[in-house]
Amino acid sequence: MSSILNAPYFHDEAAAYEYVEAHLWPNGPVCPHCGNCDSVRIGRLTGKSTRIGLRKCYDCRKPFTVKVGTIFEDSHAPMRYWLQAIYLMCSSKKGVSTRQLQRTLGVGLKTAWFMGHRIRHAMV
Ligand SMILES: [Zn+2]
Numbered sequence: 001m002s003s004i005l006n007a008p009y010f011h012d013e014a015a016a017y018e019y020v021e022a023h024l025w026p027n028g029p030v031c032p033h034c035g036n037c038d039s040v041r042i043g044r045l046t047g048k049s050t051r052i053g054l055r056k057c058y059d060c061r062k063p064f065t066v067k068v069g070t071i072f073e074d075s076h077a078p079m080r081y082w083l084q085a086i087y088l089m090c091s092s093k094k095g096v097s098t099r100q101l102q103r104t105l106g107v108g109l110k111t112a113w114f115m116g117h118r119i120r121h122a123m124v
């Protein structure tokens with residue numbers, strides 16, 4: 001038996017993106033700018049300095065990731081920390097405070113507050 005906390009998406013950034021993409025894009029990537037969901041018309045950008053999960057829509061020519069239009073948008077925190085925070089908050093009966101998120105994830109207070117706020121908002 002293996003602990004849920006050993007799941008790769010809690011530790012590996014690429015696996016974290018794959019996990020979120022599989023849930024938000026069950027039928028393949030969808031362009032948040034123009035709604036294009038033709039997999040042939042969406043490419044994966046794979047330069048050395050390219051951010052993980054970056055795609056490009058060949059219809060509207062705009063780049064995007066799975067974070068656009070979600071609670072993860074405009075966050076610089078790694079996706080794996082987001083998944084850890086969501087797991088903590090969903091598995092805790094009494095909720096998780098900003099301070100506790102900060103201590104457990106080892107992120108800054110501002111980041112912890114931002115994540116907690118967004119996740120609570122998403123759970124409403
Ligand atoms: Zn597009």
